[in-house]
Amino acid sequence: EPEVTQTPSHQVTQMGQEVILRCVPISNHLYFYWYRQILGQKVEFLVSFYNNEISEKSEIFDDQFSVERPDGSNFTLKIRSTKLEDSAMYFCASSGDGNYGYTFGSGTRLTVV
Amino acid sequence: AQRVTQPEKLLSVFKGAPVELKCNYSYSGSPELFWYVQYSRQRLQLLLRHISRESIKGFTADLNKGETSFHLKKPFAQEEDSAMYYCAPSSYNFNKFYFGSGTKLNVKP
Numbered sequence: 632e633p634e635v636t637q638t639p640s641h642q643v644t645q646m647g648q649e650v651i652l653r654c655v656p657i658s659n660h661l662y663f664y665w666y667r668q669i670l671g672q673k674v675e676f677l678v679s680f681y682n683n684e685i686s687e688k689s690e691i692f693d694d695q696f697s698v699e700r701p702d703g704s705n706f707t708l709k710i711r712s713t714k715l716e717d718s719a720m721y722f723c724a725s726s727g728d729g730n731y732g733y734t735f736g737s738g739t740r741l742t743v744v
Numbered sequence: 745a746q747r748v749t750q751p752e753k754l755l756s757v758f759k760g761a762p763v764e765l766k767c768n769y770s771y772s773g774s775p776e777l778f779w780y781v782q783y784s785r786q787r788l789q790l791l792l793r794h795i796s797r798e799s800i801k802g803f804t805a806d807l808n809k810g811e812t813s814f815h816l817k818k819p820f821a822q823e824e825d826s827a828m829y830y831c832a833p834s835s836y837n838f839n840k841f842y843f844g845s846g847t848k849l850n851v852k853p
Contacts, residue, residue: 664840674788674830674843722788730852732778732790733841 633657637736652708654723662726667719713743750844764817769830775833777814782828821851
């Protein structure tokens with residue numbers, strides 16, 4: 632069964648540093664998403680991406696965040712200057728047609744120290 | 745915006761007992777509703793979706809528009825059902841899901 636792949640599985644970074652979280656969505660999917668889950672809290676929507684542009688973003692997704700699909704296969708989330716409160720599990724997801732739900736990756740645990 | 749309430753953080757039942765995980769939502773419009781499951785140390789997986797009216801792993805969920813509920817039910821719980829369960833309505837254009845805070849189901853032997 633096709634999978635969404637995320638790398639790395641765990642990243643530790645110093646506050647103020649830039650991080651790039653990588654995702655390889657399912658190859659024929661057209662819709663891409665990032666969600667995050669702070670430890671002990673609910674899964675929160677960050678951003679959706681379709682046709683090479685952001686289609687929707689939450690208030691969490693401020694100017695420190697950006698997404699890119701640089702080469703038609705990877706889908707990246709960049710955090711420009713990390714803060715302690717960015718520590719969370721970040722999930723990438725993709726969908727062929729959002730009508731039928733997403734396929735999630737296994738997540739990247741980001742720890743900002 | 746949608747709001748999702750899963751009132752139980754933890755639900756413990758014995759194997760073979762019926763289980764119901766509650767979900768209530770507030771909505772503007774007609775959302776589509778989904779349940780996701782996360783087994784220990786695994787990724788979030790789609791369990792079932794209202795539009796398909798399906799039964800997956802013995803689970804069903806009925807949409808009650810009057811009560812704005814989408815409770816997940818299984819008549820006979822199994823130990824392998826132990827996991828986190830998230831109710832997730834989608835936005836009208838399926839652009840995002842609104843996840844509830846989740847219910848941890850613990851099925852005891």
